[in-house]
Amino acid sequence: MSPPNNIPYIPSRLDSKVLYEYAGKLLLAKELPLNTPLLQENFTKIPSIKRTLFYQECLRCGNRQSHLFGKIPCAGCNKIHSYCRNCIEMGRVLECEPLYYWIGKEPIWPVFDSPLTWRGTLSKYQLEASKRIVQAVNRLEKELLIWAVCGSGKTEMLFHGIEAGLKQGKRICIATPRADVVRELKPRVQAAFQEVPVQALFAGSDERAGSAPVIIATTHQLLRYVKTFDIMIIDEVDAFPYHHDSTLLFAVNRAKKEKSTTIYLTATPRKNLQMKVAFHRLPHIFVPVRYHGKPLPVPKLRLCFSLKKDLKQNQIPEILKEWLTLRANPNRQVLIFVPTISLANAFAEKHEEFQQLGFISITSVHSEDPLRIEKINQFRSREIDLLVTTTILERGVTFPSVDVIIVDAGHTVFDEAALVQIAGRAGRSSADPTGEVIFLHDGKTEAMASAVRSIEMMNRRGGF
Amino acid sequence: MNCLWCHEAIILDVNWLNILIPSVPRNLCDTCASNLEKINGKRCRKCSRIANIEVCEDCTKWEKYYQGYDVLEFNYSIFQYNEHIKKIIAKWKYRGDYELGNIFNETFKQEFVKKFSHLKNAVVVPIPLSRERLEERCFNQAEMLADFLQIPKVDILTRVHGEKQSKKTRQERIISKNPFSIQQNLNKYAILVDDIYTTGTTLRHAAKLLQMNGCPRVFSYTLVRG
Numbered sequence: 001m002s003p004p005n006n007i008p009y010i011p012s013r014l015d016s017k018v019l020y021e022y023a024g025k026l027l028l029a030k031e032l033p034l035n036t037p038l039l040q041e042n043f044t045k046i047p048s049i050k051r052t053l054f055y056q057e058c059l060r061c062g063n064r065q066s067h068l069f070g071k072i073p074c075a076g077c078n079k080i081h082s083y084c085r086n087c088i089e090m091g092r093v094l095e096c097e098p099l100y101y102w103i104g105k106e107p108i109w110p111v112f113d114s115p116l117t118w119r120g121t122l123s124k125y126q127l128e129a130s131k132r133i134v135q136a137v138n139r140l141e142k143e144l145l146i147w148a149v150c151g152s153g154k155t156e157m158l159f160h161g162i163e164a165g166l167k168q169g170k171r172i173c174i175a176t177p178r179a180d181v182v183r184e185l186k187p188r189v190q191a192a193f194q195e196v197p198v199q200a201l202f203a204g205s206d207e208r209a210g211s212a213p214v215i216i217a218t219t220h221q222l223l224r225y226v227k228t229f230d231i232m233i234i235d236e237v238d239a240f241p242y243h244h245d246s247t248l249l250f251a252v253n254r255a256k257k258e259k260s261t262t263i264y265l266t267a268t269p270r271k272n273l274q275m276k277v278a279f280h281r282l283p284h285i286f287v288p289v290r291y292h293g294k295p296l297p298v299p300k301l302r303l304c305f306s307l308k309k310d311l312k313q314n315q316i317p318e319i320l321k322e323w324l325t326l327r328a329n330p331n332r333q334v335l336i337f338v339p340t341i342s343l344a345n346a347f348a349e350k351h352e353e354f355q356q357l358g359f360i361s362i363t364s365v366h367s368e369d370p371l372r373i374e375k376i377n378q379f380r381s382r383e384i385d386l387l388v389t390t391t392i393l394e395r396g397v398t399f400p401s402v403d404v405i406i407v408d409a410g411h412t413v414f415d416e417a418a419l420v421q422i423a424g425r426a427g428r429s430s431a432d433p434t435g436e437v438i439f440l441h442d443g444k445t446e447a448m449a450s451a452v453r454s455i456e457m458m459n460r461r462g463g464f
Numbered sequence: 465m466n467c468l469w470c471h472e473a474i475i476l477d478v479n480w481l482n483i484l485i486p487s488v489p490r491n492l493c494d495t496c497a498s499n500l501e502k503i504n505g506k507r508c509r510k511c512s513r514i515a516n517i518e519v520c521e522d523c524t525k526w527e528k529y530y531q532g533y534d535v536l537e538f539n540y541s542i543f544q545y546n547e548h549i550k551k552i553i554a555k556w557k558y559r560g561d562y563e564l565g566n567i568f569n570e571t572f573k574q575e576f577v578k579k580f581s582h583l584k585n586a587v588v589v590p591i592p593l594s595r596e597r598l599e600e601r602c603f604n605q606a607e608m609l610a611d612f613l614q615i616p617k618v619d620i621l622t623r624v625h626g627e628k629q630s631k632k633t634r635q636e637r638i639i640s641k642n643p644f645s646i647q648q649n650l651n652k653y654a655i656l657v658d659d660i661y662t663t664g665t666t667l668r669h670a671a672k673l674l675q676m677n678g679c680p681r682v683f684s685y686t687l688v689r690g
Contacts, residue, residue: 067466070563092560
């Protein structure tokens with residue numbers, strides 16, 4: 001239905017497809033199709049960068065930091081003006097171009113009578129949490145924290161809550177900071193709701209419209225939405241970079257409606273959430289037991305005096321080698337967490353040393369690795385038996401049977417949440433519900449101590 | 465100062481030297497700077513590709529193509545093409561993060577002095593963008609690079625809108641029509657400036673046109689040898 005070149009294209013009314021695609025969005029001029037006056041009537045222009053006496057603010061991403069604004073001699077308007085460098089991956093916000101803000105009517109989203117096609121069963125604790133989510137959705141509660149230990153089956157707990165929302169024709173968004181997690185969630189959610197359109201939005205995804213009732217998106221993608229979602233589910237609230245980056249919080253808060261339900265999911269709530277829970281400002285439900293009903297493996301601390309020296313020379317510490325040979329169950333695969341990318345690569349190059357210890361294929365993976373998805377899949381299918389990784393595998397991934405060791409657990413990248421999450425990689429399947437977790441360090445840190453404490457606390461609350 | 469690429473704060477180590485002489489502010493942190501690889505050692509005299517022979521195969525082909533009189537005297541590039549610089553260039557050019565160009569400011573100036581300062585009365589000619597592309601990007605990366613240099617810049621070329629070079633194959637590039645046109649004659653040495661030398665076709669198209677309009681010798685100076 002492409003319009004002829006010089007005659008403006010005027011549809012009699014916005015058809016529902018267009019309506020679903022553009023309702024509730026905040027777009028750049030370039031993202032709005034030309035020749036659609038009716039569509040443009042539904043948008044109002046707002047300035048893109050606000051200037052005050054002391055700061056500038058990008059009205060798309062909320063950035064106010066001066067070093068994240070650049071100056072550009074613009075060929076469009078022949079002036080030197082600002083642009084936002086913070087959200088440039090989502091398209092450049094120029095001071096001379098307005099943002100387009102949806103003011104049209106909200107479309108009526110389809111009501112599904114029985115959208116859930118998932119037929120699995122939930123454990124006792126999962127069921128409890130699931131019921132609580134349904135209740136929160138039905139009563140339009142503002143916030144709910146699901147504090148569920150690693151490997152408790154968080155996604156399955158959500159299904160009934162999503163079902164309850166879809167039955168009322170609500171719009172649902174599952175937001176997570178990492179594109180990898182979006183990629184993994186999409187097929188699971190789609191399989192559970194086979195009749196419902198589900199779209200995954202992340203940088204480089206082929207679905208761009210964002211017109212489905214259920215959206216799974218990285219938090220960055222939410223910058224394109226304003227007051228759109230009735231139910232906002234935030235997976236891994238505490239994950240890096242979410243708890244550092246105020247942009248993402250800004251995006252999430254703006255993308256949800258004034259009357260909406262926000263559900264936070266995490267295994268390791270940060271201090272601010274824990275405080276809110278302690279002061280009864282945030283309703284929460286605690287899921288202390290993994291879906292297979294076994295306790296979380298408690299990390300063991302191993303002191304290694306030569307650690308700093310070894311790592312400086314890119315050598316494998318003796319204690320690590322010793323542990324690799326003396327593991328209780330040598331059939332398990334091994335995940336070695338290291339603090340930096342360069343160390344990960346250096347370790348993975350030492351094939352021979354690891355081969356002497358009985359490992360056949362060794363590789364490393366990190367955030368800048370173009371083959372990381374393939375490597376993770378190979379590890380999952382047991383083609384790789386030892387994987388050296390940075391913190392990118394700390395959460396959101398499941399391997400059935402692994403032992404985990406953190407080399408230099410005292411490094412600042414391993415904060416309490418990271419340590420708890422990493423420890424949660426072990427013993428995730430019911431076939432092998434235990435696994436060794438070792439923190440190799442050269443001086444115990446507060447983060448290590450509190451990680452062990454909080455894992456023990458969770459096990460205690462789970463009745464172990 | 466924050467690193468232009470990773471946004472981390474750049475903290476200078478204090479030593480006697482920078483207590484006495486304030487150091488030049490850098491706009492890239494050490495880690496990011498170390499990911500940029502300069503072209504060192506032996507390179508092709510004509511196109512700056514890393515090579516053990518004096519003139520590489522492709523340049524011999526160009527020589528033949530122009531029956532021994534290659535329109536482009538030589539190309540000089542600073543950086544090797546690697547994943548890191550690819551990302552920087554993509555964000556700078558295609559995403560339009562203008563400030564990222566400043567990463568190359570100092571190096572671009574320094575290397576220019578080393579390689580081209582013996583040419584007297586030369587002018588720089590940045591490779592233009594088509595009007596449509598310029599409207600889309602709001603700035604021309606070649607022009608930005610040319611502005612770093614201290615010698616006069618002339619904008620006498622214009623470009624007709626066409627498909628992006630980076631979307632074409634090598635063969636398609638080489639046989640493609642000359643996309644440039646020229647407004648006036650130029651009787652000085654010209655140094656063409658662009659961000660990247662890939663096959664050399666674009667630069668030769670421009671060089672050909674300059675030569676036909678009175679320019680005695682044409683050189684090119686590019687940031688990256690693709």
